[in-house]
Amino acid sequence: MKLRLSRRGHETLMGILFLTPWILGFLTFQLFPIVQSFYISFTNFSLVRAPRWIGFFNYAQLLKDTNFWLAIKNTLYMTIVGTPIQLLFAFVCALLLNQKLKGQSFFRTIYILPSIMPSIAAALLWLWIFNPQVGLVNTLLGYIGIDGPTWFLDPIWSKPSLIIMLCWMSGSITIIYLAGLQGVPVELYEAAEIEGANWLQKIIYITVPMVSPVTLFNLITGLIYSFQMFTEPYMVSASVGVSGSGVPELGSPQGSMLFYSIYLFQNMFAFNRIGKAAAMAWILFILILIVTLITLRTSRRWTHYEIR
């Protein structure tokens, strides 16, 4: 029997047919794992034992866990200090690259190239550059008579070193800013020039408000990224601290690089505390939601949208 469908019914059927990959993927790789990890977070679970319901025990344990709070503190440092520095730096770079100068495409390539370097290779390179004895940075500082710190080996300097490295790799933020800058109408600057504004006034009163939606986008993606950052600090700190047994001591020096994702990873794969790791993942999800919502809420005060 041939099934006759109305045109609308046929369209719906085709729509769902083309959507099938996403439906299957959403169910198996997202929805089901979400429910499952929520359940796991309330159990005492390791790969070898069957899960046993323990209620809020994992969450309560985390709140008492000093390493958990250290990981939160370190991560918030990167969110509150690191992300704005990266954004500001990328904005300045974009301003420079937006000037009408000859050879600009050459400079753009130079500025953007580090962002495509694999994080792992970049981390290696910067470990070498920040080498306390023979590293490039301390050698250059030595020429002007400054005795440089030990950078990644020093618990005070390790996070600033990481931020410097991340600034070097911030080319994609710069590209997004550059696209935003090119959308600012030239007439605004011309009008300001007639009024006698200098370059700094033009940046503060025209450029910054005009690209504020771009800043909001970069800020939110940057915040989310900083909460989940793993590879760069993992690489740097795993190579810095190798304990006597040869096992990488994550978060070294002295826990200064113990970020949220790293501690989660450690709970999951090193300590085999899967329930605790799942609880951490859910806390992370909620933290990201809260911070994103707060940012969006306060952004109404400082973002400017053209009314068209």
Added chain:
Amino acid sequence: MVLKGLTDKATIRVSSPVLLRRFFRALLGYGAIGVIGLFFFIPWFWLVSSSLKTADRMFDLPPQWIPNPAQWSNYVTAVTTLPFFLYLKNSLVICSLVVIGRLISCSLVAYSFSQIRWPGRDQVFILVLATMMLPFQVTMIPLYVTFSRLNLIDTIVPLVLPAFFGNAFFIFLLRQFFLTIPHELTEAAMLDGATHFDIFTRIILPLSKPALATVALFSFLWTFTEYLGPLIYLIHEQNWTLTLGLRGYLGQHTAMWSSLLAASVLFTLPIIILFFFMQKTFIEGIATTGLR
């Protein structure tokens, strides 16, 4: 004088203070862009320079900027002490499967969201966008448990399979592109009796090459440089990707900085070549969608 000639030809009068100011502004512009440019450039120079040093020159003070003698054999050491080409092959196998999977699945789904009308379509699309907010840590744990129960740890399946079921970022990107394709084209084809599959393969896909190139490029880049996924799922050395290999090498040969950096150069080189060939796709991909 060149300047005089210029003003004569254009018959405009530019007073000398204005010219002087422009000159200083350009000088200042070049100065600033150059200084920060050095910050971006010197690490590359230092990388290549250090990768060519002999082991005993490596720790010289003051350091040599241009290594003399240049020890090219560091590159040979890098690809022989570590099974570089095996890792490269493993990485490329995973990357190509991911790229193929993403291209097929994301374009099909994006077609459904852009060219077919069905009830609830836009609400479901918002759900797709919402999944971007979900941190990977939430799904990583149960997925790892499931894959280990299915005995798929230490295979490429956990790294490759999800790519065949779409990705919110790329679905979004392709949908936006498909929406720009004029409706008249697809409607005319419909009147001629074409099915949705015909329209998809003969009209939409051929017209969307730039967007598909963006999907392929970023899928490749992200997968080629990914570390956490392979770290979790690949155990034995013969299955490692380049990222894992490089990390393992650092663990074993901490002192062999020069060949380690040579390996980093070799690892980065394919990406740089790709960047120069696809610079436009790359920059537009970031600028229009905010992919990072």
